Amino acid sequence: MPVPRSRGLVPRSLLRENAHRAIRDAIVDGTLAPGERLNDAELAEWLGISRTPVREALARLEQAGLVRTRPGRWTMVSPLDTRAARHARSVVSAMHELAVREAVPLLSAGDLTAMREANSRFASALRVGDVEGAIAADDAFHGVPVTVCGNDAVRAVLEQFTPLLRRWERLRFSSLAGRESVAQHDLVVERCGAGDTEGAVAATRANWETLAPLLDTATDSPHAADPTDG
Incomplete structure (x- = not known):
């Protein structure tokens, strides 16, 4: 999964909220394209944080309809629906x-x-x-x-x-x-x-x-x- 090259975008405070905002914005602006698979380890590396707030952010984004998951198999950006x-x-x-x-x-x-x-x-x-x-x-x-x-x-x-x-x-x-x-x-x-x-x-x-x-x-x-x- 290609991600932006810049790293460490999220400060240590408010990690969960900022991770959610950063991934959400990347989906909305098309950086992360519809149907693209998401890897929480790669997202964590991009944001310079641990995988836990990334997983929490992805769960919120799934509730908002921006992410789809099949537990244990895949996570992806929701197609345009x-x-x-x-x-x-x-x-x-x-x-x-x-x-x-x-x-x-x-x-x-x-x-x-x-x-x-x-x-x-x-x-x-x-x-x-x-x-x-x-x-x-x-x-x-x-x-x-x-x-x-x-x-x-x-x-x-x-x-x-x-x-x-x-x-x-x-x-x-x-x-x-x-x-x-x-x-x-x-x-x-x-x-x-x-x-x-x-x-x-x-x-x-x-x-x-x-x-x-x-x-x-x-x-x-x-x-x-x-x-x-x-």
Whole structure:
């Protein structure tokens, strides 16, 4: 299993959480590809830690749908699964709608400015084909209401299901299809600024529904769920 050459990325504190984050991000950004077998010893060497926090991280990633295991036989990056992605989109959309609903009465002028600036960065990244920048700016945009609402349950659910969805959003943001999100973000900010809670929620829902056509036309990864060959 090829892994990034850099080592020692995870500090000794918070090994379990940081190992989870590092492996998760490598899956989301495609460094660890769908269907690729994972070896906990190699991952531990890459991160500069013991195998125990790596195994714990892989168990969490399996719960999130990013990793599949057959105990005693193999561990691999989950293939792209349209059904799982549709379920994740529904959950993620609902959580962002709830965050916006709770945040609208609390948003300050500074919060609205932060959302506008994030959307500007998002638009700029899309124009130059910077997928990583677009995802980071999109996260920043939607993160404002999530932070302002202060709902830890919303944050926890998004932490679990957003990474699975981000693998698909990379496809959308690498194409022209992602550019409609800029106008949708503008509408969310406009409705939030006007104190129109229901309008802001509806605009947020419409924004997340733009993933549906991608999922409807996509085919699952050709990698088999049971890689017994080799």
